[in-house]
Amino acid sequence: MKNRTTVERKSERETVVTRTFNAPARIVFEAWTKPELFKKWWVPKSMGMTLVSCEMDVRTGGTYRLVFGQGMAFFGRYTEVTPHSRLVWTNEEGGDDASVTTVTFEEKEGKTLLVVSELYPSKEALDAAGGAAEALVETFQQLDELLVTLGASAGRA
Amino acid sequence: MVQYSNAGLDASFAALSDATRRGVLEQLGRAEASITDLAEKFNMTLTGMKKHVGVLERAGLVSTEKVGRVRTCKIGPRRLEEEMAWLERYRQLWDARFDELDRVVEELKRKEQVDGRKKRE
Numbered sequence: 001m002k003n004r005t006t007v008e009r010k011s012e013r014e015t016v017v018t019r020t021f022n023a024p025a026r027i028v029f030e031a032w033t034k035p036e037l038f039k040k041w042w043v044p045k046s047m048g049m050t051l052v053s054c055e056m057d058v059r060t061g062g063t064y065r066l067v068f069g070q071g072m073a074f075f076g077r078y079t080e081v082t083p084h085s086r087l088v089w090t091n092e093e094g095g096d097d098a099s100v101t102t103v104t105f106e107e108k109e110g111k112t113l114l115v116v117s118e119l120y121p122s123k124e125a126l127d128a129a130g131g132a133a134e135a136l137v138e139t140f141q142q143l144d145e146l147l148v149t150l151g152a153s154a155g156r157a
Numbered sequence: 158m159v160q161y162s163n164a165g166l167d168a169s170f171a172a173l174s175d176a177t178r179r180g181v182l183e184q185l186g187r188a189e190a191s192i193t194d195l196a197e198k199f200n201m202t203l204t205g206m207k208k209h210v211g212v213l214e215r216a217g218l219v220s221t222e223k224v225g226r227v228r229t230c231k232i233g234p235r236r237l238e239e240e241m242a243w244l245e246r247y248r249q250l251w252d253a254r255f256d257e258l259d260r261v262v263e264e265l266k267r268k269e270q271v272d273g274r275k276k277r278e
Contacts, residue, residue: 002259005252007244011174017251023262027269031261041257116251123170 012123017116025084025107028114032087032103033058042066064089097121172216177201178209182218182232189231192221 003020010016021028031037039054050069057063058081065075073093080088085105090098099120106113120126172178177199184190184198196206210230213219221230 002256005248005255007248007251009170009173009244012171015247017248019251019255021255021259021262023266027262027265028258030265031258037261037265041254041261044253044257114255 010117013121013126014117014119015126017118019114021112021114022110023112024110025105025112028112029084029087029105033081039066043068058087094121094125097125099125168216169218172212172218175209175212178213181206181209181213181230185219185230185232189229191227191229193227195230 003022005017005019008016008018031041033056035054035056038056039051042054043049043051051066052069053065053067055063055065058078060078060081062078062081063075064078065073067073074091076090076092076098078087078089079100080086084107087101087103089101091101092098099118102115102117102119104115106115118126173182180199181195184195190198192203192206192210195201195210196203199206201209210219210221214221217234218232219230220233221228223229
């Protein structure tokens with residue numbers, strides 16, 4: 001069964017996303033910290049973008065760099081890495097105005113509550129991120145429709 | 158694509174980031190009230206409540222009207238549709254991402270079970 005994703009805008013600079021995963025924290029943590037696994041899900045297939053490289057040196061002080069086929073790159077530094085429970089990194093592609101992402105993994109009865117908090121340097125920066133989300137969602141919806149069509153024809157075949 | 162007024166969004170998110178102001182909105186959703194009523198209800202000074210109502214008013218979430226010596230507050234004129242739309246778009250992005258993560262996690266779980274069985278054999 002699919003778990004619910006909830007979003008809360010904590011303040012004009014911070015959003016918090018939560019979702020439960022039906023697996024222990026060590027497994028969910030692994031999917032966030034091994035580049036070959038991370039790149040399987042961070043850019044949903046429906047986004048229509050491709051990750052050409054994904055370098056991640058996951059340890060406190062280590063850096064990461066994600067490069068997209070479209071020429072875009074996202075990079076920053078891990079400021080805190082606590083195995084199976086907490087990850088904090090900066091997103092520095094915006095220059096000095098880095099935003100900070102904090103991910104916590106809380107295991108309970110074999111399930112993991114994941115909390116992703118994104119703190120932006122200003123409300124303008126958060127609004128811009130919202131704009132990007134808007135563009136992505138539009139792509140998802142178009143692709144969803146396509147997948148339904150493809151699924152339907154595959155089902156008949 | 159629908160155009161969203163960012164300035165309006167900022168003001169209302171800022172207004173809603175405070176528990177007292179969310180409480181005031183809930184209260185006004187049930188009935189109009191004067192600032193004095195609200196100050197009493199929330200156990201707050203008149204000046205404190207005036208400030209909160211001012212923030213809500215600037216965000217367009219509350220309107221006030223002075224009748225004689227009493228200032229009455231009510232909900233409006235703006236509603237929270239834009240805020241809801243913003244959050245929903247953001248939620249959909251993460252939901253799609255997490256659906257993929259679910260697949261990866263399930264794969265890892267299966268692999269762990271298989272490896273565990275191999276070790277025991």
